[in-house]
Amino acid sequence: MSTDEPAPVEAVERGMVRLRRSMSRQGLGRAAIREHNLPVDLRILHVTDAIDEGPDQPGQEMSVGLVASRLGIDPSRGSRIVAEAVKEGYVRRVASQEDGRRIQLELTEAGRKVVESARRTRLRRFEQAMSDWTEHERREFARLLGRFVEHRDEDDERR
Template sequence: MTTNDPADLTAEELLNAVGPAFGKLRRTSLLEVENPISAKDLSRTLVLNLVEQHTRDSEAEITVGAVAELLGVDPSVASRMVGDSIKAGYLTRAASQQDGRRTVLHLSPAGTELIARLRRHQRNAYDFITADWAERDRLEFARLMLKYVDSLDRLAERKATT
C-alpha cells in the first residue's frame, strides 16, 4: 500500500486491505460515547443477540446447544457464556413449550435493555466516527455493511447449492 487514502488505491490494493481493516475493527473496542459498555457486557451481547434473533417468532426457541452451533464454539463454552448471562440477570431458562424435556432461553427485561443500550452506543459511535464524512458516504457505507452482513447470513444456503 502506497497511501493512506483509499481513493488512491488500486482495486487490488483496496481488496487486499479489507481483511486487515476487519481485523482492526475486531481489535478496537467501540468508543466511549454514551453509557460505555463493559467488555464483559459486549461479550454477553453475542449470546443475547442470538437469543433475540432466534426467538422473534413467538413459536421459535433457542437452546444452549443452538447458541454453541451459531457461535461456532464448543458446547461447554456456550454453556459458560449462557450461565454468565443468566447469573447477570440478562437471560432466563424455561421449559420448552414444544418439548418439555428441553430447556430454552429467553431474554429478561434487563437483557432487552442491555441490547437496546448497546444499539444506542453503536449508533452513537458510528455517528462519532463518521462525523466528518459526507452524509451520502455515511448512508452508503451503512447500506453496504448491511448488504455484507446479509450475504454472511446466506453463506450456508450458498454452500448447500454448490
C-alpha cells in the first residue's frame, strides 16, 4: 500500500461519508415520492420502510419502540409519527398474537404500495450505479455490505 493510499478502514469511512451525502442530495425517498406521485411525506415513508423490514428476531413483533429505534428517534416522537401513519391509512395497529394486551404494527395495502414504489426507485438507482459491474462483483459487494451492516447492528445493540 502506498503512503498516499488511505488505510482500508479510512477508505470505508470516507466512502460512507460520501455515500451519505450523495444519498441525501439525491433524496431517494423524495425522488420516489415525486416519481410515483405518492401522497406521503418522508417521515411516513421511513416508518413504512421500517415496518416492512419486519422484526429483527423470530417471535419479535413490530412495535412503535422498534420503529423508533430503527429511525434513531425517541419513542415519543416515534409514537407520534406512527400515529400519523395510522391516521393516513398506511399502517394499522393490531392485537399481538402473543399477548392481546400488546399492539403490533403492520402495513395496510396503501402502505405496501408506498414501500414497493420507493423500493423500485431505489433499485433502479442502485442498478444504474452498478451497471458496469460483473455479477461476481455485485454478489461480493452485497455479501460484504450485508456483513458490515450486521456487525454494525450488533455493535449498536451492545452499546
